[in-house]
Amino acid sequence: MKTFETKTFDIPELKGISKKSIEEHLKLYSGYVKNANNVLAKIAELSKDAENNAYVIGELHRRFAFEYNGMRNHESYFASFQGGAKAIDEKSALMEAIKKEYGSFDAWLSSFKGLAMTRGIGWAMLYYDRNDSRLIMSWVDEQHLGQLNACDIILGLDMWEHSYVADYQPSGKKQYVEDFFANLNWEIVEKRFH
Ligand SMILES: [Fe+2]
Known part of the structure; x- marks a missing residue:
């Protein structure tokens, strides 16, 4: 098997x-x-x-x-952490898609950070919907409830407590989200989008 x-x-x-x-x-x-x-x-x-x-x-x-x-x-x-932190390429196709869908990178980022603060355990997800050629964000409860059909994960942020409580305590959830982005290698995310 x-x-x-x-x-x-x-x-x-x-x-x-x-x-x-x-x-x-x-x-x-x-x-x-x-x-x-x-x-x-x-x-x-x-x-x-x-x-x-x-x-x-x-x-x-x-x-x-x-x-x-x-x-x-x-x-x-x-x-997404491999290779070390790297900023998003202003001229990348992903940046273009983010601007097209959300107006600006900052508007998207602020919205995604808000999504990550959803109460409960799960994932903040940025997907690419091949059917309609657009980016979509969604919250996934646990590992599977709320995953979007026929969409590819472009960026996934683990918001289960095991990913941050030991380093941040429960009250440090927001800082964990900030640090996730500080550690993110956008080049890998851009490649995934391609
Ligand atoms: Fe996890």
């Missing part, structure tokens, strides 16, 4: 987010990869007696999007 592989990331020293937090967070990421594989393996195994295992198989199918999207969300998050 084909399996998902845990990716490795070359993450430099970050502003605000400690090495220890990243190490612990990467362990959570590999848990999603492992469980995405486990769910599919378990469904295959139980399907040998599908009739008797129908209820459990159904529950595993329901579980899969949580594990799979948890894996993909984290891959986009960690990749």
Whole structure:
């Protein structure tokens, strides 16, 4: 059976987010990869007696999007730090798309930061909607509830408490969002948009 592989990331020293937090967070990421594989393996195994295992198989199918999207969300998050902080290229296609959709980069940034402060655990997402060739922002509860169909993640910001509480305390959520942008390598985000 084909399996998902845990990716490795070359993450430099970050502003605000400690090495220890990243190490612990990467362990959570590999848990999603492992469980995405486990769910599919378990469904295959139980399907040998599908009739008797129908209820459990159904529950595993329901579980899969949580594990799979948890894996993909984290891959986009960690990749965004690779290579160190780099500002957005004023002349990039992404910058153009942001201006077209939100008026200005600052207007988008302020709106995205607001999105990130949504109460609860989940993700602040910037997507590209291929169907209508436009950028869309959305909040994702947990790892999967609210992901937009047929949209690609351009930028994903993990707003689960495990990503910031150890370094910032619960009250430092806003500073974590600020530091995420201070650490972001826009070149990677621009490439993803391409
Ligand atoms: Fe996370």
